[in-house]
Amino acid sequence: MHNILVIGAGKIGSVVADLLVDTPEAGGYRVTVADRSAALLAGIAADPRRSPRLSTLVLDVNDPAQLQAALAGRFAVLSAAPFHLTLQIAQAARAAGV
DSSP states (O other): OEEEEEEOOSHHHHHHHHHHHTOOGGGOEEEEEEESOHHHHHHHHHOTTSOTTEEEEEOOTTSHHHHHHHHTTOSEEEEOSOGGGHHHHHHHHHHHTO
16 A cells, blocks of 8 residues: 555545545555645545545645654655745655655
8 A cells, every 4th residue: 555645625625535545556555645724634534425535735825844753655646836945845845755
């Protein structure tokens, strides 16, 4: 099972996370949705329809140490964050080998 990090818990990020955890391919995916908004993450975590393979993480992508820790050991990262954060997420992912 591959560990995927989805950054951004809005409409796009939450839908992508649901699609990934529902994918039966090769054992599927374990997905962590990360966002700076604990309120958005609480809404995701509280939904009883969500897969147990989906977890949440409060993350400030502007904090390099937090971002590197969140990327550690991941198979891939998907950014559903605002556009202006894309470059730093991509650079951190590259540095982490994700």
